[in-house]
Amino acid sequence: MTKFARLFPAALERLFENPRVTDLLLDGFENTFIDCGNGLERAENPFGSDGELAAFISDLAFEAGSRIDIAKPMADFMVGSRRFHAVLGHGISPNPQLSIIRHVEQVVRLDHLVEVKM
Numbered sequence: 522m523t524k525f526a527r528l529f530p531a532a533l534e535r536l537f538e539n540p541r542v543t544d545l546l547l548d549g550f551e552n553t554f555i556d557c558g559n560g561l562e563r564a565e566n567p568f569g570s571d572g573e574l575a576a577f578i579s580d581l582a583f584e585a586g587s588r589i590d591i592a593k594p595m596a597d598f599m600v601g602s603r604r605f606h607a608v609l610g611h612g613i614s615p616n617p618q619l620s621i622i623r624h625v626e627q628v629v630r631l632d633h634l635v636e637v638k639m
Contacts, residue, residue, distance in 0.1 A: 530577070532567030543623055549616030550574050571610065575617040578607045602626065 536545055536555055544556035545564075550573065553566040568574040582589040582596045585605070589596035594611040597604070602625075608618040 530567045532565070536564055536567070537623060540625075543625060545619075545621040545623075547574060547617075547619040549610075549618070571616045574619065575609055578609065578617055578619055581605070582607060 533545075536542060536553075539555075539557060541557040542555050543558065544554075544561075546552075546554045546556075546561065547566060547568070548554075549571050550566050550568040553564045554561040555564045556562070568577065578596075579589055581600070582598060582605075585598040585600050587596045587598040589607055589609055591609070591611045594609040594613050596607050598607075599605070602623060604622045604624065606620040608614050610616045610618075
């Protein structure tokens with residue numbers, strides 16, 4: 522994530538300091554939720570306005586090689602071990618929305634997969 526670290530507000534990174542956080546959902550700048558495996562819990566939003574969140578989404582998508590704008594108001598992209606689904610509030614939603622999923626790296630043994638019939 523080092524290439525993109527300058528784009529991430531420190532408060533956003535702090536939400537991922539807990540290694541159990543797998544999902545972060547921002548519905549505008551007023552509604553933020555994290556998931557640590559026990560369902561969604563409210564969290565503090567690091568953005569001061571919908572405009573700040575939309576600018577962050579646009580900049581991050583651009584840096585990740587994706588496009589998001591008024592003509593294409595939704596984008597999906599990856600940055601490191603995080604997957605992003607972003608929506609700008611252009612006729613689709615009243616506010617920008619961002620979903621960040623952190624893929625936790627874990628070693629899975631073949632005997633475990635056999636045991637659980639996968």
